[in-house]
Amino acid sequence: xxxxxxIISISxxxxxxxxxxxxxDYVLKDISLDIREGSSxxxxxSNGSGKTTLLRVIAGLLRHRGKVLFDQKNIxxxxxxxxxxxxxxxxxxxxxxxxxxxxxxxMQGRYVHNSFWGDYSRDNKEIVDETIETFGLSQIVDxxxxxxxxxxxxxxxxxxxxxxxxxxxxxxxxxxxxxxKVQAEFMHYLNEWKRNGVAWADGKKYMPTIIGVFHDxxxxxxxxxxxVCLKDGKILLSGEKKEVIxxxxxxxxxxxxxxxFLRDVWAM
Amino acid sequence: MQNKSMxxxxxxxxxxxxxxAILLSIxxxxxxxNIDDTLGILGNKLFNMxxxxxxxxxxxxxxxxVRIPRALTAFFVGGALAVSGLIMQSILQNPLAxxxxxxxxxxxxxxxxxxxxxxxxxxxxxxxLLPFVGFMCGFLTVLIVILIASRIDExxxxxxxxxxxxxxxxxxxxxxxxxxxxxxxxxxRLILWQMGTFSGKRWSHVAVIxxxxxxxLIITSFFHKELDIISFGDEGAMSIGVNTRKTKIILIVLxxxxxxxxxxxxxxxxxxxxxxxxxxxxxxxxxHRITIPMSMLVGGAFMSLCDLIARxxxxxxxxPVGAITALLGGPFFLLVYFGGRK
Numbered sequence: 001x002x003x004x005x006x007i008i009s010i011s012x013x014x015x016x017x018x019x020x021x022x023x024x025d026y027v028l029k030d031i032s033l034d035i036r037e038g039s040s041x042x043x044x045x046s047n048g049s050g051k052t053t054l055l056r057v058i059a060g061l062l063r064h065r066g067k068v069l070f071d072q073k074n075i076x077x078x079x080x081x082x083x084x085x086x087x088x089x090x091x092x093x094x095x096x097x098x099x100x101x102x103x104x105x106x107m108q109g110r111y112v113h114n115s116f117w118g119d120y121s122r123d124n125k126e127i128v129d130e131t132i133e134t135f136g137l138s139q140i141v142d143x144x145x146x147x148x149x150x151x152x153x154x155x156x157x158x159x160x161x162x163x164x165x166x167x168x169x170x171x172x173x174x175x176x177x178x179x180x181k182v183q184a185e186f187m188h189y190l191n192e193w194k195r196n197g198v199a200w201a202d203g204k205k206y207m208p209t210i211i212g213v214f215h216d217x218x219x220x221x222x223x224x225x226x227x228v229c230l231k232d233g234k235i236l237l238s239g240e241k242k243e244v245i246x247x248x249x250x251x252x253x254x255x256x257x258x259x260x261f262l263r264d265v266w267a268m
Numbered sequence: 269m270q271n272k273s274m275x276x277x278x279x280x281x282x283x284x285x286x287x288x289a290i291l292l293s294i295x296x297x298x299x300x301x302n303i304d305d306t307l308g309i310l311g312n313k314l315f316n317m318x319x320x321x322x323x324x325x326x327x328x329x330x331x332x333x334v335r336i337p338r339a340l341t342a343f344f345v346g347g348a349l350a351v352s353g354l355i356m357q358s359i360l361q362n363p364l365a366x367x368x369x370x371x372x373x374x375x376x377x378x379x380x381x382x383x384x385x386x387x388x389x390x391x392x393x394x395x396x397l398l399p400f401v402g403f404m405c406g407f408l409t410v411l412i413v414i415l416i417a418s419r420i421d422e423x424x425x426x427x428x429x430x431x432x433x434x435x436x437x438x439x440x441x442x443x444x445x446x447x448x449x450x451x452x453x454x455x456x457r458l459i460l461w462q463m464g465t466f467s468g469k470r471w472s473h474v475a476v477i478x479x480x481x482x483x484x485l486i487i488t489s490f491f492h493k494e495l496d497i498i499s500f501g502d503e504g505a506m507s508i509g510v511n512t513r514k515t516k517i518i519l520i521v522l523x524x525x526x527x528x529x530x531x532x533x534x535x536x537x538x539x540x541x542x543x544x545x546x547x548x549x550x551x552x553x554x555x556h557r558i559t560i561p562m563s564m565l566v567g568g569a570f571m572s573l574c575d576l577i578a579r580x581x582x583x584x585x586x587x588p589v590g591a592i593t594a595l596l597g598g599p600f601f602l603l604v605y606f607g608g609r610k
Contacts, residue, residue, distance in 0.1 A: 059507050063422075084509030091503055097361055098499045100554045108497050112509035117490065119557065142271070164508065 005071075007037040007168060007209050008058060013066035015057050027053045028064070029233040035226075037167075038207035040194055042220035042241070045230035046254050051213040052092075054230065055170045058211065059089040070168075084112040088166035092173050093157050099146035102137060102156050103128070109163035130199070131163045134189065150177035158186070165198065171212040175219055183219065190223055217258065221245050229253045275558065278551060282565045286343075289569035293339040293576035294331060298583050301327055333470075339572050341469040342589070344477045345530040346540055346571020347564035351485060352526035353541030354548070354563045355519050358499040358556065360426045367527035367541040369430060370520065371437030375409025376402040376531040378444050380461050385451045398461065399532035406531055409440065410524040414517055424513050425502065429520075463588040464535015466575050473533060480529050485564055488522050491515065492556035499554075539593040540567055543601045550604055570597070 010033045016026040027050045035041055043051045056062040060075045060083045068075045070086055078086075088109075109131075110124040132138055135155050145153060154177045161169065175183050190210060197205035214220040220227060221241055228238040231253055237244050247259040295306050309331050311317040319328070352367035360369070379401045388397060413433045414424075421428040448455050494515045497505045502512045530537070544567040545559070552558045574592040581587060 056503075061503060061506055080506055080511045081509045084507060087507070089507035091507070096500060097363065098358070098549075098554050100496065104496070104555060105500075108493075108500075108508060111493060111497060114493070116493075120493070160508075 004036045004038060006034045007071055008033075008035040008211075009067075009069040009072075010034075010058070011067050011069075013057055013064050013068065015053055015062050015064035027233050028057065031066075031233075031235055033228065033235065033238065035209060035211065038194075038209055039226055040190070040210040040224045041212070041226045041228060042224035043211065043213045043228045043230060044217065044220050044253060045236075049230040050233040051230055052172055053233075055089065055172050055211065055213055058168075059083070059087055059170055061089075081112050084164065084166065086166055087168040087170060088161045088164040089170040090158055090161040090172060090174055092176060093150075093154055096145055096153070099144035101142055101144055102148075103132070103141045105145055105156055106131060106137075106159045106163050109160040112164065112166075127165065128163055131159045134162075135159045136185075151179060151182060154178055155182065162198070166208075167206055168209045168211065171210065173213055173215065175214065175216065187219070187223060217245070217250065217262075275552065279558070279562065282562055282569070286565045286569040286572075289572040289576075290339050290343060293342070293572045294335045296576060296580060297330075297335060299327070299330060301331060306331065337469045337471050337474045338466050338575070340474045341477060341533060342466045342571045342575040343568035344474070344481045345466075345534045345537070346544075346574075347568035348477070348481045348484070348526040348530045349537065349541040349571075350544035350548070350563040350567025351488060351560060352523040352530075354545040354556075354559060355488065355495070355523040355526075356541075357545055358495045359516050359519050360430060361499055361501060362426065362430065363546065364542070365430065366538075367523055368437075368536070368538070370413050370433040370524065371409040371440060372406040372524055372527040373531055373536040374437045374440040374444065376406030376528065377458075377462050377536065378409075378440050378447075379405025381444055381447050381454075381458050384454050384457050384461065385447060402532035403528040406528040407524050409436070410520060412436065414520055418513070418517075423502070424516055429516075462536050463590060464531075464533075464537060465586055466534055466589060467579070467586055469533070477529055477533055480525065481564075484522050484525050485560070488519070489557075489560050491519060492560060495519070495556040495560075496554070535588075535590070537571075537590040537593055539590070539597045540571060543597050544570060547601060547604050 010031055013028055013031045014026045015028045018025045027048075031050075031054065043054060045051050053062065057064050057068060058075075060068070060078070060080075070078070070083075075083060106128050107120055107124060110120055110128065113124065114120050132141060135158065137155060137159060140148065140152065145156060148156065154174070158171075158174060161171075174186065178186065193208055194210070197207045199205050210223075212220070212223060214223070224241055226239060227241045227244040229236040229244060229249060229252075236253055237249055250258045291303070291306065295301050295303060301309075305320075305323050305327065308317075308320050308323060309328050312319040312328075313332055349367060353365075356365040356367055356369055357363055380398055383398055383401055413429070413436050416436075417428050417432045418424050420432070448458060494505075494510050497508055497510050498512060498515065505512050527541070545563055548559050548562045548566050552562050571589075571593070574596055575589050577596065578587045578589040578592045
């Protein structure tokens, strides 16, 4: 198999939220990482290790030192529309104030493919309808999003993110609020996309690159080819999941014997 | 598709409501002009139709020179305030935000106060200068707020804008209070200016405010997709592809122009900007493609009715229309907003 090219290259990135310039003020400290096109990557680490911050840097939402390249091009020089056409982000859902209906909400994901003038064009309808069907949302398309349960809302936001049809998909805790059954469905979609690709409006398919942040080790392991372990804002270890996910690494990442903990749960 | 025809019906209803509000406020006043005569005069003026002989020439001039310009000014001011409130609530994702959040009214009042204290207020110069300076100062205040807020906080987050806007607005109000305290003789005129009125509005006023309002309304309408997306939150909007910083600044400036023209034509009228967007969203849903024009229509109709009541209830004395908007709007708002609940 030919070596796939790197779709995202991060080199020596420092990023944080305070204005200080000392090493300790940064949440991410000297992160370098290459992500191959079409691969799926799980980022794991304990609370505050910088998982979400790393996603935000890749999405171009956070100022940073160091370089983030998308397909050799520096993200900092791109406009928001150019970034959004390449990278979609599912943020952790916070409160929604305004109650649009489900259909209009998912249609917003098509923003980047439409001109500033006028409404969403007709070609978007097909993709939105298909996405709604994929996620089994046809029953609730006319409902207001403020009337949905947490899990339904998470599905809608995920559908909006997928409707964007960007080659790189960033998922920040996508399984939050979801039932186990829905989690299983969701993993099924992800695997489906990894195997067969996602269809564009013109019928062409592309292989998405999926980068996810997960609390749940099981999901992280199942969903990804590669795993990146973050600890205190640094990359502890990264590589193929078989090599990375071992009981010693996990103990090290979480400062806690997670493997015997999980074994105890299953033994009960 | 039942949904679509329902929406169409609701839009039609608002159109009729607007038309009825304007017609009512033209017919009713210290002299009642019946609807036939009103339509006759309108037909004569607009389409050059022959005037029926029984219509008094005085009535024609009352209607054409006084009432229609007044009703139309009220309509456009109400619409402008409502749309600017809608913009501010959506981009700041805050249901309590209004067009006055960024200090347009305090800035405009300060400008007017300085002119009045200088003694320009009562002169013929004041007649032209007051609205102009009021508008410029209100607009300048908003620009200062955005400029400093974007310096302090590069991401231009909502809490920065709201907090700084309020602090700056209170600061200007304090200066205003000091000026009023030191110049008691001018205070009455200043208070009158701030309270505002639609009386004495002429066709020249209508021309200015209708043109400005319609232009700003059309520009705002182009941003309906961005407004929808931004109301979900800045970060989500950015990752969908909206340049939130640029979009927010443009929309705040548009809202400031809306509020600025209203303040300089009619003083500081509250409530419409805050409540009409809520009522409109309740009836028409959240899609800005519909809520922008509907806020204009409903806000305008509501203001025309309020002005009608303001000049009729204690005739011949005018009540400040701002008092009516709140007195009438409060219960109406509660009815619409909480009416559906058992």
